[in-house]
Amino acid sequence: MSDWNEVPLGEIGLPGSAGFATGPFGSAVSSKTFAASGTPMIRGSNLSEDVSKRLVETEYVFLPDHIVQRFGRSIAKRGDLVFTCWGTIGQVGFIDKSSKFEKYLVSNKQMRMTPDPSRVDSRFLYYALSDRRMIDYVKSEAIGSSVPGFNLGQLKSLIVRVPELPEQRAIAAALGALDDKIAANAKLATVADELIRALFQRACGSARDHVRIDSLVSTVRDQVAPDGSGGVYVGLEHVPRHLMWLTDSGSAADVTSAKLRFGRGDILFGKLRPYFHKVSVAPSSGICSTDILVLRAKEPELAGFALAALSSDEVVAMVTASSEGTRMPRASWKDLAAAEISWPGDAPAREFSSRVASLRDLVQARLRENEQLAATRDALLPALMSGRLTVRDAEAAIGDLRPTQINAGSSKELV
Numbered sequence: 208m209s210d211w212n213e214v215p216l217g218e219i220g221l222p223g224s225a226g227f228a229t230g231p232f233g234s235a236v237s238s239k240t241f242a243a244s245g246t247p248m249i250r251g252s253n254l255s256e257d258v259s260k261r262l263v264e265t266e267y268v269f270l271p272d273h274i275v276q277r278f279g280r281s282i283a284k285r286g287d288l289v290f291t292c293w294g295t296i297g298q299v300g301f302i303d304k305s306s307k308f309e310k311y312l313v314s315n316k317q318m319r320m321t322p323d324p325s326r327v328d329s330r331f332l333y334y335a336l337s338d339r340r341m342i343d344y345v346k347s348e349a350i351g352s353s354v355p356g357f358n359l360g361q362l363k364s365l366i367v368r369v370p371e372l373p374e375q376r377a378i379a380a381a382l383g384a385l386d387d388k389i390a391a392n393a394k395l396a397t398v399a400d401e402l403i404r405a406l407f408q409r410a411c412g413s414a415r416d417h418v419r420i421d422s423l424v425s426t427v428r429d430q431v432a433p434d435g436s437g438g439v440y441v442g443l444e445h446v447p448r449h450l451m452w453l454t455d456s457g458s459a460a461d462v463t464s465a466k467l468r469f470g471r472g473d474i475l476f477g478k479l480r481p482y483f484h485k486v487s488v489a490p491s492s493g494i495c496s497t498d499i500l501v502l503r504a505k506e507p508e509l510a511g512f513a514l515a516a517l518s519s520d521e522v523v524a525m526v527t528a529s530s531e532g533t534r535m536p537r538a539s540w541k542d543l544a545a546a547e548i549s550w551p552g553d554a555p556a557r558e559f560s561s562r563v564a565s566l567r568d569l570v571q572a573r574l575r576e577n578e579q580l581a582a583t584r585d586a587l588l589p590a591l592m593s594g595r596l597t598v599r600d601a602e603a604a605i606g607d608l609r610p611t612q613i614n615a616g617s618s619k620e621l622v
Contacts (some may be wrong), residue, residue, distance in 0.1 A: 217363030225430040254298035301333040331375035392573040421544035439493030446485040471545035486518040511563025
């Protein structure tokens, strides 16, 4: 193992504003300047403490080119790192080859760093700064009382341990193999979701008959009191928007109020602010928030059809239109039950449902694999960054996970 040196970030970034910059002043960019297209802006919602999410590429706002040109120093490109300086500090983003856009503008609450490629590998540095110990240290150094902050001077003074460049690249490649596999599995889940929606539209597009939702599913109202026994808990915050697959959960041990019990294969329909389109199938049993409707297929052979119907834009729009409340609209089972959808006929519906079930099983297996991969990465990251574990040992634990093999295998499974 080569020697590791402790260096401040300010010494391994490009000099001056080419290496470090903050976003434009808040008064210079506002909602009045947002556009339907252009350069996306990185805000706090686009960053995360989850090391596998280098950027959260959703809910971007865009700025037209003539405005972006005024803030060249605040543009982030591939190879750059982005940090939160006000609010949820500790978050780190990394713009790499998989990012959706070539360039981004950082907001006034973010900072941009361009590493010096002759001194440090950008991906290695991203992993070093995503180490939980580093995140906790940044949070402990927060300035400000009501809103925590971490300024540009503090960022430049932040000490990191780095080996020689070849070892940096080897460490980044080892950890990157795990994250690339996680990303490939997540992409497969997204593609499967899109495929099911397209197949559902095709199956029902020319159908003349209609059925009510309550002919397909019933609501489950099995209320349970917290007992501290553990297990899976799903709150609205865990249900993704416009995705049929549940990708996150909490612990039932932390629950302090009555919840609803659900089983594997049940459909969880977010009834609070239904326009957020939070509808996912449960991969296992557990308990959930009472702001979620637990729905169970009346016929298991039609469970896939029911999932596609309930998560369709049409059903969500119908329920949203009938929901009650202004600031916090809430859907009801009564309104959802009465919603009508196109019915292609019994045999086509069952055939479609069988295809959905196969895709569901594939996706859920890949998402379970992601949990194992993330646990392996989280165990290896601090050991590699401290020098306690060699790259060779890490590679033996990871195995051969080359992205080309991963992507080829993932795409074929959906055909």
